Amino acid sequence: MPPTATNGLHLPGQLSPAITVKDSKETSFRLDRRLHGDYPIVVSGKGNHLLSKDGRTIFDASTGAAVSCLGHGDERVINAIRDQLSTGISYLASTFWGSDVVETLCKELISGTDGKMARVYLTGSGSEAMEAAAKLARQYFYENDKKTLRKNFIAREGSYHGNTLGALSISGHVARRSPYLPFLMGNVHHVSSCNAYRQRKQGESDEAFVAKKAAELEAKFQELGPETVIAFVAEPVVGAALGCVPYVPGYLKAMRDICHNHGALLILDEIMCGMGRTGTLHAWQGEDVVPDIEAIGKGLAAGYQPIAAVLMSEKVVRALSDGSGQFVHGQTFQGMPIQACAALEVQRIVREEKLLENVKAQGAYMEERLKSLLGNHPNVGDIRGKGLFWGIEFVRDKNTKEPFDPKRGMAQKVLDRAISPPNDMCVYPGTGTVDGVCGDHIILAPSYIVTKDDIDHITEVVSDVIHEVFDSVPG
Numbered sequence: 001m002p003p004t005a006t007n008g009l010h011l012p013g014q015l016s017p018a019i020t021v022k023d024s025k026e027t028s029f030r031l032d033r034r035l036h037g038d039y040p041i042v043v044s045g046k047g048n049h050l051l052s053k054d055g056r057t058i059f060d061a062s063t064g065a066a067v068s069c070l071g072h073g074d075e076r077v078i079n080a081i082r083d084q085l086s087t088g089i090s091y092l093a094s095t096f097w098g099s100d101v102v103e104t105l106c107k108e109l110i111s112g113t114d115g116k117m118a119r120v121y122l123t124g125s126g127s128e129a130m131e132a133a134a135k136l137a138r139q140y141f142y143e144n145d146k147k148t149l150r151k152n153f154i155a156r157e158g159s160y161h162g163n164t165l166g167a168l169s170i171s172g173h174v175a176r177r178s179p180y181l182p183f184l185m186g187n188v189h190h191v192s193s194c195n196a197y198r199q200r201k202q203g204e205s206d207e208a209f210v211a212k213k214a215a216e217l218e219a220k221f222q223e224l225g226p227e228t229v230i231a232f233v234a235e236p237v238v239g240a241a242l243g244c245v246p247y248v249p250g251y252l253k254a255m256r257d258i259c260h261n262h263g264a265l266l267i268l269d270e271i272m273c274g275m276g277r278t279g280t281l282h283a284w285q286g287e288d289v290v291p292d293i294e295a296i297g298k299g300l301a302a303g304y305q306p307i308a309a310v311l312m313s314e315k316v317v318r319a320l321s322d323g324s325g326q327f328v329h330g331q332t333f334q335g336m337p338i339q340a341c342a343a344l345e346v347q348r349i350v351r352e353e354k355l356l357e358n359v360k361a362q363g364a365y366m367e368e369r370l371k372s373l374l375g376n377h378p379n380v381g382d383i384r385g386k387g388l389f390w391g392i393e394f395v396r397d398k399n400t401k402e403p404f405d406p407k408r409g410m411a412q413k414v415l416d417r418a419i420s421p422p423n424d425m426c427v428y429p430g431t432g433t434v435d436g437v438c439g440d441h442i443i444l445a446p447s448y449i450v451t452k453d454d455i456d457h458i459t460e461v462v463s464d465v466i467h468e469v470f471d472s473v474p475g
Protein backbone atom coordinates (compact mmCIF):
# COMPACT_ATOMS: atom_id res chain seq x y z
CA MET A 1 0.00 0.00 0.00
CA PRO A 2 1.58 3.38 -0.90
CA PRO A 3 2.04 5.71 2.02
CA THR A 4 -0.55 8.39 2.36
CA ALA A 5 -0.96 11.17 4.83
CA THR A 6 -3.38 9.00 6.78
CA ASN A 7 -2.08 5.43 6.85
CA GLY A 8 1.27 6.51 8.30
CA LEU A 9 3.31 3.86 6.42
CA HIS A 10 6.85 4.82 5.57
CA LEU A 11 8.96 2.94 3.03
CA PRO A 12 12.76 2.83 3.42
CA GLY A 13 14.54 5.55 1.47
CA GLN A 14 11.40 7.53 1.07
CA LEU A 15 10.38 10.69 2.87
CA SER A 16 7.53 10.11 5.29
CA PRO A 17 4.14 11.50 4.39
CA ALA A 18 3.99 15.24 4.49
CA ILE A 19 3.22 16.68 7.86
CA THR A 20 2.06 20.22 7.38
CA VAL A 21 2.66 22.57 10.26
CA LYS A 22 -0.46 24.64 10.66
CA ASP A 23 -0.15 28.19 9.40
CA SER A 24 3.32 27.60 8.05
CA LYS A 25 3.99 28.02 4.35
CA GLU A 26 6.29 25.05 4.04
CA THR A 27 6.05 21.43 5.09
CA SER A 28 8.17 20.71 8.16
CA PHE A 29 9.70 17.35 9.00
CA ARG A 30 10.85 18.55 12.39
CA LEU A 31 8.93 17.80 15.57
CA ASP A 32 9.64 20.44 18.13
CA ARG A 33 8.09 21.41 21.44
CA ARG A 34 5.36 23.49 19.80
CA LEU A 35 3.87 21.77 16.79
CA HIS A 36 2.01 24.88 15.71
CA GLY A 37 4.81 27.33 16.30
CA ASP A 38 6.16 29.33 13.41
CA TYR A 39 9.69 30.33 14.29
CA PRO A 40 11.81 32.94 12.52
CA ILE A 41 14.58 31.16 10.60
CA VAL A 42 18.02 32.32 11.71
CA VAL A 43 20.87 32.34 9.21
CA SER A 44 23.76 33.89 11.12
CA GLY A 45 24.81 35.61 14.31
CA LYS A 46 27.32 38.16 15.49
CA GLY A 47 27.75 39.55 18.99
CA ASN A 48 24.35 40.28 20.51
CA HIS A 49 22.51 39.90 17.23
CA LEU A 50 20.90 37.12 15.23
CA LEU A 51 20.15 37.64 11.56
CA SER A 52 16.89 36.14 10.31
CA LYS A 53 16.20 34.80 6.84
CA ASP A 54 13.67 37.58 6.27
CA GLY A 55 16.48 40.11 6.67
CA ARG A 56 15.90 41.28 10.25
CA THR A 57 18.58 41.90 12.86
CA ILE A 58 17.23 40.62 16.17
CA PHE A 59 18.77 41.60 19.51
CA ASP A 60 19.24 38.49 21.65
CA ALA A 61 18.27 39.73 25.11
CA SER A 62 17.70 36.26 26.58
CA THR A 63 20.66 34.41 24.92
CA GLY A 64 18.30 31.49 24.36
CA ALA A 65 17.60 30.33 27.89
CA ALA A 66 20.61 32.14 29.40
CA VAL A 67 23.12 30.20 27.29
CA SER A 68 25.06 32.36 24.77
CA CYS A 69 26.88 34.36 27.41
CA LEU A 70 29.65 35.49 25.00
CA GLY A 71 27.18 36.41 22.28
CA HIS A 72 27.37 34.84 18.85
CA GLY A 73 30.27 34.28 16.46
CA ASP A 74 33.12 34.73 18.94
CA GLU A 75 36.28 34.30 16.85
CA ARG A 76 38.42 32.97 19.70
CA VAL A 77 35.99 30.16 20.45
CA ILE A 78 35.43 29.37 16.78
CA ASN A 79 39.20 29.15 16.19
CA ALA A 80 39.71 26.94 19.26
CA ILE A 81 37.05 24.53 18.01
CA ARG A 82 38.57 24.57 14.51
CA ASP A 83 42.05 23.83 15.94
CA GLN A 84 40.70 21.01 18.07
CA LEU A 85 38.94 19.43 15.09
CA SER A 86 42.12 19.67 13.03
CA THR A 87 43.89 17.32 15.48
CA GLY A 88 41.91 14.62 13.69
CA ILE A 89 40.28 13.37 16.86
CA SER A 90 36.63 12.98 16.05
CA TYR A 91 35.60 11.19 19.23
CA LEU A 92 37.25 9.72 22.30
CA ALA A 93 35.38 7.39 24.64
CA SER A 94 36.04 8.71 28.13
CA THR A 95 36.15 5.12 29.41
CA PHE A 96 39.19 4.29 27.23
CA TRP A 97 41.21 7.46 26.75
CA GLY A 98 42.49 10.55 28.48
CA SER A 99 42.79 13.98 26.88
CA ASP A 100 44.82 17.04 27.79
CA VAL A 101 42.10 19.50 26.89
CA VAL A 102 39.58 17.70 29.09
CA GLU A 103 42.07 17.72 31.99
CA THR A 104 42.81 21.40 31.47
CA LEU A 105 39.10 22.26 31.47
CA CYS A 106 38.55 20.39 34.75
CA LYS A 107 41.54 22.18 36.30
CA GLU A 108 40.13 25.54 35.13
CA LEU A 109 36.74 24.71 36.66
CA ILE A 110 38.16 23.64 40.02
CA SER A 111 40.33 26.74 40.11
CA GLY A 112 37.16 28.80 39.53
CA THR A 113 35.86 27.48 42.87
CA ASP A 114 39.11 28.56 44.61
CA GLY A 115 39.76 24.86 45.15
CA LYS A 116 36.62 24.47 47.26
CA MET A 117 35.35 21.75 44.95
CA ALA A 118 37.56 18.77 44.13
CA ARG A 119 36.53 17.01 40.90
CA VAL A 120 34.47 17.52 37.78
CA TYR A 121 32.24 14.98 36.04
CA LEU A 122 31.41 16.07 32.50
CA THR A 123 28.07 15.43 30.80
CA GLY A 124 26.37 16.50 27.60
CA SER A 125 23.40 18.45 29.02
CA GLY A 126 22.02 19.94 32.20
CA SER A 127 19.43 17.20 32.65
CA GLU A 128 22.18 14.59 32.43
CA ALA A 129 24.20 16.55 34.98
CA MET A 130 21.27 16.50 37.42
CA GLU A 131 20.74 12.76 36.85
CA ALA A 132 24.43 12.21 37.57
CA ALA A 133 24.30 14.49 40.63
CA ALA A 134 21.39 12.51 42.10
CA LYS A 135 23.09 9.15 41.46
CA LEU A 136 26.41 10.43 42.81
CA ALA A 137 24.69 11.57 46.01
CA ARG A 138 23.06 8.19 46.49
CA GLN A 139 26.35 6.41 45.81
CA TYR A 140 28.07 8.62 48.40
CA PHE A 141 26.02 6.87 51.09
CA TYR A 142 25.89 3.45 49.41
CA GLU A 143 29.69 3.20 49.30
CA ASN A 144 29.81 3.24 53.11
CA ASP A 145 26.78 1.10 53.74
CA LYS A 146 25.15 -1.13 51.14
CA LYS A 147 22.03 -1.20 53.34
CA THR A 148 21.84 2.58 53.75
CA LEU A 149 18.32 3.87 54.40
CA ARG A 150 19.11 7.08 52.51
CA LYS A 151 16.80 7.16 49.52
CA ASN A 152 14.87 10.45 49.73
CA PHE A 153 15.52 13.79 48.09
CA ILE A 154 14.00 17.03 49.28
CA ALA A 155 13.63 19.60 46.52
CA ARG A 156 11.49 22.70 46.06
CA GLU A 157 8.23 23.73 44.48
CA GLY A 158 8.64 26.18 41.60
CA SER A 159 11.93 24.68 40.45
CA TYR A 160 13.24 23.15 37.25
CA HIS A 161 16.09 20.65 37.14
CA GLY A 162 15.70 19.01 33.73
CA ASN A 163 13.46 16.86 31.60
CA THR A 164 14.83 13.33 32.03
CA LEU A 165 12.73 11.31 34.45
CA GLY A 166 15.06 11.62 37.43
CA ALA A 167 15.65 15.34 36.92
CA LEU A 168 11.95 15.93 36.26
CA SER A 169 11.06 14.05 39.45
CA ILE A 170 13.27 16.43 41.39
CA SER A 171 11.77 19.46 39.61
CA GLY A 172 8.72 21.23 40.96
CA HIS A 173 7.63 22.60 37.58
CA VAL A 174 3.94 21.62 37.52
CA ALA A 175 3.30 21.94 33.77
CA ARG A 176 6.38 19.99 32.72
CA ARG A 177 5.68 17.23 35.29
CA SER A 178 1.93 16.82 34.75
CA PRO A 179 1.83 14.40 31.76
CA TYR A 180 4.43 12.14 33.36
CA LEU A 181 3.29 12.07 36.99
CA PRO A 182 2.72 8.29 37.03
CA PHE A 183 6.37 7.77 35.95
CA LEU A 184 8.01 10.11 38.42
CA MET A 185 10.09 8.94 41.37
CA GLY A 186 8.21 8.59 44.65
CA ASN A 187 11.29 9.34 46.73
CA VAL A 188 11.32 13.08 45.92
CA HIS A 189 9.55 15.43 48.34
CA HIS A 190 9.07 19.15 47.93
CA VAL A 191 9.16 22.13 50.28
CA SER A 192 8.23 25.68 49.30
CA SER A 193 10.53 27.86 47.21
CA CYS A 194 12.30 30.89 48.69
CA ASN A 195 10.23 33.60 47.01
CA ALA A 196 10.36 36.89 48.92
CA TYR A 197 7.89 38.68 46.60
CA ARG A 198 5.14 36.08 47.04
CA GLN A 199 5.82 34.71 50.51
CA ARG A 200 7.38 37.35 52.72
CA LYS A 201 5.00 39.12 55.12
CA GLN A 202 5.05 42.91 55.16
CA GLY A 203 7.89 44.13 57.38
CA GLU A 204 9.31 40.61 57.85
CA SER A 205 13.12 40.66 58.15
CA ASP A 206 15.46 38.43 56.13
CA GLU A 207 16.30 36.56 59.34
CA ALA A 208 12.66 35.89 60.21
CA PHE A 209 11.85 34.82 56.65
CA VAL A 210 14.84 32.49 56.47
CA ALA A 211 13.99 31.06 59.90
CA LYS A 212 10.56 30.06 58.56
CA LYS A 213 12.16 28.33 55.58
CA ALA A 214 14.60 26.56 57.87
CA ALA A 215 11.77 25.36 60.08
CA GLU A 216 9.93 24.01 57.05
CA LEU A 217 12.99 22.09 55.81
CA GLU A 218 13.69 20.75 59.30
CA ALA A 219 10.06 19.59 59.57
CA LYS A 220 10.38 17.78 56.23
CA PHE A 221 13.54 15.98 57.41
CA GLN A 222 11.69 14.92 60.58
CA GLU A 223 8.62 13.79 58.65
CA LEU A 224 10.71 11.58 56.34
CA GLY A 225 13.17 10.49 59.02
CA PRO A 226 16.48 12.38 58.81
CA GLU A 227 18.36 9.11 58.33
CA THR A 228 16.47 8.53 55.05
CA VAL A 229 17.38 11.80 53.35
CA ILE A 230 20.14 11.88 50.73
CA ALA A 231 20.12 15.57 49.89
CA PHE A 232 18.32 18.87 49.64
CA VAL A 233 18.33 20.24 46.07
CA ALA A 234 17.88 23.90 45.12
CA GLU A 235 18.61 26.49 42.45
CA PRO A 236 20.23 29.46 44.26
CA VAL A 237 18.52 31.80 41.78
CA VAL A 238 15.47 30.10 40.31
CA GLY A 239 15.43 30.39 36.52
CA ALA A 240 12.73 29.19 34.14
CA ALA A 241 10.16 28.10 36.73
CA LEU A 242 9.88 31.39 38.64
CA GLY A 243 11.77 34.00 36.62
CA CYS A 244 15.07 34.86 38.34
CA VAL A 245 14.02 34.62 42.00
CA PRO A 246 17.19 35.00 44.08
CA TYR A 247 17.86 33.41 47.47
CA VAL A 248 17.21 35.67 50.45
CA PRO A 249 20.45 36.52 52.32
CA GLY A 250 21.23 33.79 54.84
CA TYR A 251 19.01 31.18 53.13
CA LEU A 252 21.73 29.03 51.54
CA LYS A 253 23.69 28.85 54.77
CA ALA A 254 20.61 27.92 56.81
CA MET A 255 19.70 25.15 54.33
CA ARG A 256 23.26 23.81 54.26
CA ASP A 257 23.44 23.70 58.07
CA ILE A 258 20.24 21.66 58.29
CA CYS A 259 21.50 19.20 55.68
CA HIS A 260 24.84 18.80 57.41
CA ASN A 261 23.29 18.47 60.87
CA HIS A 262 21.48 15.44 59.53
CA GLY A 263 24.45 14.05 57.60
CA ALA A 264 22.71 14.81 54.29
CA LEU A 265 24.19 16.59 51.26
CA LEU A 266 23.48 20.00 49.75
CA ILE A 267 23.08 19.88 45.95
CA LEU A 268 22.92 23.22 44.14
CA ASP A 269 21.64 23.39 40.58
CA GLU A 270 23.48 26.28 38.93
CA ILE A 271 22.80 25.14 35.38
CA MET A 272 21.05 28.40 34.57
CA CYS A 273 22.27 30.82 37.25
CA GLY A 274 25.91 29.70 37.35
CA MET A 275 29.09 30.33 35.34
CA GLY A 276 29.02 34.07 35.87
CA ARG A 277 25.37 34.82 35.14
CA THR A 278 24.76 36.43 38.56
CA GLY A 279 28.07 38.33 38.69
CA THR A 280 30.14 35.70 40.51
CA LEU A 281 31.34 32.59 38.69
CA HIS A 282 29.11 30.50 40.96
CA ALA A 283 25.97 31.94 42.54
CA TRP A 284 26.94 30.26 45.86
CA GLN A 285 30.08 32.42 45.95
CA GLY A 286 27.76 35.36 46.71
CA GLU A 287 27.53 33.94 50.25
CA ASP A 288 30.41 31.48 50.20
CA VAL A 289 28.14 28.54 50.93
CA VAL A 290 29.97 25.68 49.24
CA PRO A 291 27.67 22.86 48.11
CA ASP A 292 28.62 19.19 48.33
CA ILE A 293 27.56 18.69 44.73
CA GLU A 294 26.84 21.31 42.08
CA ALA A 295 25.50 21.07 38.52
CA ILE A 296 26.52 23.59 35.85
CA GLY A 297 25.69 23.85 32.14
CA LYS A 298 24.30 26.45 29.71
CA GLY A 299 26.90 29.25 29.98
CA LEU A 300 29.73 26.75 30.55
CA ALA A 301 30.47 26.62 26.81
CA ALA A 302 28.14 29.52 25.94
CA GLY A 303 26.26 27.28 23.50
CA TYR A 304 29.28 26.64 21.25
CA GLN A 305 29.11 22.96 22.25
CA PRO A 306 26.61 20.90 24.28
CA ILE A 307 28.33 20.39 27.62
CA ALA A 308 27.40 20.46 31.29
CA ALA A 309 29.11 19.20 34.43
CA VAL A 310 28.84 18.07 38.01
CA LEU A 311 31.32 19.50 40.49
CA MET A 312 31.83 17.67 43.76
CA SER A 313 33.57 18.34 47.04
CA GLU A 314 36.48 16.39 48.45
CA LYS A 315 34.31 14.39 50.85
CA VAL A 316 32.16 13.09 47.98
CA VAL A 317 35.20 12.11 45.90
CA ARG A 318 36.75 10.41 48.92
CA ALA A 319 33.68 8.24 49.52
CA LEU A 320 34.02 6.87 46.00
CA SER A 321 37.79 6.57 45.90
CA ASP A 322 37.96 4.88 49.32
CA GLY A 323 35.02 2.68 48.34
CA SER A 324 34.43 0.91 45.04
CA GLY A 325 36.73 3.29 43.16
CA GLN A 326 34.17 3.88 40.47
CA PHE A 327 31.12 6.00 39.71
CA VAL A 328 28.49 3.57 38.51
CA HIS A 329 27.22 5.82 35.72
CA GLY A 330 28.27 6.99 32.28
CA GLN A 331 27.18 7.85 28.77
CA THR A 332 28.63 7.71 25.27
CA PHE A 333 28.83 11.44 24.63
CA GLN A 334 30.60 12.89 27.63
CA GLY A 335 34.00 14.43 28.21
CA MET A 336 34.65 14.77 24.48
CA PRO A 337 37.68 16.94 23.57
CA ILE A 338 35.60 19.05 21.19
CA GLN A 339 33.11 19.88 23.95
CA ALA A 340 35.89 20.52 26.45
CA CYS A 341 37.87 22.81 24.15
CA ALA A 342 34.84 25.06 23.59
CA ALA A 343 34.10 25.27 27.32
CA LEU A 344 37.77 25.89 28.13
CA GLU A 345 38.06 28.76 25.66
CA VAL A 346 34.82 30.31 26.90
CA GLN A 347 35.98 30.11 30.52
CA ARG A 348 39.37 31.57 29.64
CA ILE A 349 37.71 34.48 27.86
CA VAL A 350 35.40 35.15 30.82
CA ARG A 351 38.43 35.14 33.16
CA GLU A 352 41.01 36.94 31.01
CA GLU A 353 38.66 39.65 29.81
CA LYS A 354 37.31 40.14 33.34
CA LEU A 355 33.77 39.80 32.03
CA LEU A 356 32.28 39.25 35.47
CA GLU A 357 33.07 42.88 36.27
CA ASN A 358 30.98 43.81 33.27
CA VAL A 359 28.20 41.46 34.41
CA LYS A 360 28.12 43.23 37.78
CA ALA A 361 28.32 46.77 36.36
CA GLN A 362 25.81 46.31 33.52
CA GLY A 363 23.59 44.19 35.79
CA ALA A 364 23.39 47.02 38.33
CA TYR A 365 22.60 49.48 35.54
CA MET A 366 19.95 47.14 34.11
CA GLU A 367 18.26 46.89 37.52
CA GLU A 368 18.22 50.67 37.84
CA ARG A 369 16.80 51.20 34.33
CA LEU A 370 14.16 48.44 34.63
CA LYS A 371 12.96 49.71 37.99
CA SER A 372 12.87 53.29 36.82
CA LEU A 373 11.04 52.54 33.55
CA LEU A 374 8.69 49.83 34.79
CA GLY A 375 8.60 49.93 38.60
CA ASN A 376 5.33 51.90 38.63
CA HIS A 377 3.61 50.04 35.82
CA PRO A 378 0.30 48.72 37.20
CA ASN A 379 0.88 45.24 35.74
CA VAL A 380 4.50 44.84 36.77
CA GLY A 381 4.38 43.11 40.14
CA ASP A 382 8.05 42.47 40.70
CA ILE A 383 11.44 43.08 39.09
CA ARG A 384 14.06 40.78 40.62
CA GLY A 385 17.34 39.12 39.79
CA LYS A 386 21.08 39.34 40.12
CA GLY A 387 23.91 40.17 37.70
CA LEU A 388 22.61 39.90 34.14
CA PHE A 389 19.71 37.64 35.12
CA TRP A 390 16.48 39.61 35.55
CA GLY A 391 12.87 38.54 35.81
CA ILE A 392 9.77 40.71 35.42
CA GLU A 393 6.60 39.22 36.92
CA PHE A 394 3.25 40.42 35.59
CA VAL A 395 0.11 40.77 37.69
CA ARG A 396 -3.47 41.75 37.01
CA ASP A 397 -3.61 43.68 40.27
CA LYS A 398 -0.49 45.17 41.78
CA ASN A 399 -1.96 45.39 45.30
CA THR A 400 -3.35 41.88 45.61
CA LYS A 401 -0.64 40.36 43.30
CA GLU A 402 -3.44 38.51 41.51
CA PRO A 403 -2.10 37.00 38.28
CA PHE A 404 -3.75 37.07 34.85
CA ASP A 405 -5.91 34.19 33.69
CA PRO A 406 -3.36 31.78 32.14
CA LYS A 407 -5.60 31.47 29.06
CA ARG A 408 -4.65 35.03 28.17
CA GLY A 409 -1.00 34.03 27.66
CA MET A 410 0.37 37.42 28.70
CA ALA A 411 4.05 36.40 28.83
CA GLN A 412 3.80 34.91 25.34
CA LYS A 413 2.14 38.12 24.14
CA VAL A 414 5.14 40.08 25.41
CA LEU A 415 7.54 37.81 23.50
CA ASP A 416 5.37 37.94 20.35
CA ARG A 417 5.38 41.73 20.42
CA ALA A 418 9.07 41.97 21.34
CA ILE A 419 10.25 39.71 18.57
CA SER A 420 8.15 41.40 15.88
CA PRO A 421 9.34 44.37 13.85
CA PRO A 422 10.18 47.08 14.68
CA ASN A 423 11.15 45.82 18.18
CA ASP A 424 13.18 42.82 16.96
CA MET A 425 14.22 41.60 20.38
CA CYS A 426 14.15 38.14 21.94
CA VAL A 427 13.07 37.76 25.58
CA TYR A 428 12.30 34.49 27.43
CA PRO A 429 8.66 34.10 28.53
CA GLY A 430 7.50 31.84 31.37
CA THR A 431 4.20 30.86 32.97
CA GLY A 432 3.06 29.17 36.17
CA THR A 433 5.03 31.72 38.18
CA VAL A 434 2.54 31.79 41.08
CA ASP A 435 1.49 28.18 41.58
CA GLY A 436 2.73 26.26 38.58
CA VAL A 437 -0.37 27.10 36.53
CA CYS A 438 -1.12 30.81 36.96
CA GLY A 439 1.36 33.63 36.67
CA ASP A 440 3.45 35.18 33.91
CA HIS A 441 6.99 36.46 33.72
CA ILE A 442 9.74 37.20 31.25
CA ILE A 443 13.46 36.68 31.74
CA LEU A 444 16.17 39.01 30.44
CA ALA A 445 19.59 37.36 30.34
CA PRO A 446 21.78 39.17 27.82
CA SER A 447 25.37 38.27 27.03
CA TYR A 448 28.27 39.25 29.31
CA ILE A 449 29.61 41.50 26.54
CA VAL A 450 26.72 43.99 26.61
CA THR A 451 27.54 47.69 26.86
CA LYS A 452 25.68 50.49 28.62
CA ASP A 453 24.14 51.42 25.25
CA ASP A 454 22.93 47.84 24.83
CA ILE A 455 21.29 47.97 28.26
CA ASP A 456 19.60 51.26 27.31
CA HIS A 457 18.32 49.60 24.14
CA ILE A 458 17.09 46.44 25.91
CA THR A 459 15.32 48.26 28.72
CA GLU A 460 13.71 50.85 26.43
CA VAL A 461 12.39 48.23 23.99
CA VAL A 462 11.16 45.98 26.83
CA SER A 463 9.49 48.89 28.56
CA ASP A 464 7.77 50.03 25.33
CA VAL A 465 6.64 46.47 24.58
CA ILE A 466 5.20 45.97 28.07
CA HIS A 467 3.34 49.28 27.85
CA GLU A 468 1.97 48.37 24.41
CA VAL A 469 0.88 44.87 25.44
CA PHE A 470 -0.72 45.73 28.77
CA ASP A 471 -2.15 49.11 27.80
CA SER A 472 -4.04 47.40 24.97
CA VAL A 473 -5.67 44.63 27.06
CA PRO A 474 -8.74 45.12 29.24
CA GLY A 475 -7.91 44.46 32.94
Ligand SMILES: Cc1ncc(COP(=O)(O)O)c(C=O)c1O
Pocket residue numbers: 065125126127128130160161162163235239240269270271272273297298308
Ligand atom coordinates in the same frame (compact mmCIF):
# COMPACT_ATOMS: atom_id res chain seq x y z
C1 LIG B 1 18.17 25.12 36.54
C2 LIG B 1 18.15 24.13 35.41
N1 LIG B 1 18.47 22.87 35.66
C3 LIG B 1 18.51 21.93 34.67
C4 LIG B 1 18.18 22.27 33.38
C5 LIG B 1 18.21 21.22 32.29
O1 LIG B 1 19.25 21.48 31.42
P1 LIG B 1 19.22 20.93 29.90
O2 LIG B 1 18.08 21.63 29.22
O3 LIG B 1 20.56 21.30 29.36
O4 LIG B 1 19.01 19.46 29.97
C6 LIG B 1 17.83 23.58 33.08
C7 LIG B 1 17.44 23.96 31.70
O5 LIG B 1 16.71 24.89 31.47
C8 LIG B 1 17.80 24.54 34.13
O6 LIG B 1 17.46 25.82 33.90
